[in-house]
Amino acid sequence: MKTEEVTPIKIEKTTSSRIGQVDFDKLVFGSVFTDHMFVCDYVDGRWETPQIIPYQPLTLDPSARVFHYAQAVFEGMKAYRDDNDGIWLFRPDENFKRINRSSERMAMPVFPEEYFFEGVKTLLKLDEEWIRKGEGNSLYIRPFVIATEPSVMASPSNQYKFVIICSPAQSYYGGEVRVKIADHYSRAASGGIGYAKAAANYGAQFYPTSLAQKEGYQQVIWTDANTHEYLEEAGTMNVFFRIGDTLLTAPTNDRILDGVTRKSVIAIAEANGIKVEVRPVKVSEIIAAAKDGSLKEIFGSGTAAVINPVAGFGYGDEKFELPKMDKPYASMIKKLIVDIQYNKAEDPYGWRYKVE
Structure with a gap:
């Protein structure tokens, strides 16, 4: 991360905080926002002076191109407070690089690194x-x-x-999650924008996910668009399968998001002696493993949930329940990641970033 001097951010503080109106014990994810927001406009071929202003609506012309041609990308990060009141980010350099990769894919200008980090920290x-x-x-x-x-x-x-906005959060998912393996709809196609965090990727998921929810599932495990033979992502997360004592996950490509948590799961699993295979994973392989009892776990990984275990899945007319493991990989790996995020353990990877 660069540290050279940057153009000072213009700051307009709110005159009245809304924090007293918030029940932090009953938060609904992504529905409550903090007092301030970061904004920076790109005009005449350059980014103008960034600002932090009170959280407020944006004013856009009805013909703004975002409404018509979906030029919109985003990222998801979290800040954590440790027991000594230190504030930490988790691998924010990866989020910065990815939002610019997403922007380039959508023919949008990249954002300066200095503005990004100073904006987040301020x-x-x-x-x-x-x-x-x-x-x-x-x-x-x-x-x-x-x-x-x-x-x-x-x-x-x-x-x-x-723009950068912030929302206080608790655990993202609650209860058992069951997923439907897609056999008709796809999340992304080769040569498309699947690897970018483009808004259009997520909007296109809502309809097939709603169909799965009518069948009693919470999410969809997406398959490749060409054949629907290979497993790719789970809902808004990367997905892992444990067969025996081996973790399997699909390789990233132009259809699959290069998840920050995904990379962390792989690194931590390998550091703890767990065999990880990053390779194409066939639907038929997972079905066979479920039937012969060698499929031990499925879990998704992502910023919001960190790791979300899957209790069961469906494919076609078949339904499968996963066994209850005494020491699941999902729980062990999640604890190791969370302990780094909350500054409860050593960080041998250099992932933790202190906000000072």
Whole structure:
């Protein structure tokens, strides 16, 4: 991360905090936001002076290109408070690199590294009271970029807005999760935008996920668009399968998001002697393993949930329940990641980033 001097961020503080109106014991993920937001506009070929202002609605022309051609990308990060009131980020350099990869794929300008990190740090310092202690508590950070030029011409915008908003969070998922393996709809196709955190990727998932939910499932495990023979992602997460004592996960490509938590799971598993195979995983292989009893676990990984175990899955008309493991890999790996995030353990990987 670069540390050279940057253009000072213009700061307008709120006159009245809303934190007293928030019940931190009954948070609904992504529905409550902190007092301030970071904004920076791209005009005439350059990013202007960044600002932090009171959280407020954006004013956009109805012809803003984001509404018509879906030029929009985002990221998801979290800030954590340790027992000594230190505030930490987890691998934010990966989020920065990925939002710029996503922007480039959507023909949008990359954002300066200095503005990104100074913006995040300054915003967190202003709203640090919103970051609560205790495992499971965090501040979800949502950077995003949208095309703002007023024009319905089918071409890339010449104006953009980079925004960062923050939302206090508790554990993302609750209860047992069951998933449906897709055999018709796809999340992404080869040569498309699957590897980018583009808004359009997520909007396209909602309909097939709603169909799965009507069948009693919470999420979908997506398969490749060409044959539906290979497993790719689970809902909004990367997905892992444990067959015997080996973890399997699909390799990243232009259809699969290069998840920050995914990379962390692989590194921690390998460091703890767990065999990991990053390779194409066939649906038929998982079905066979479920039937012969060698399929021990399925779990998703992502920023919001960290790791989310899967209790069962369906494919076609068949349904499968997974065994209850005494020492599941999912729980062990999640604890090791969370302990690093909350500064409860050593960080041999250099992933933890202190906000100072």
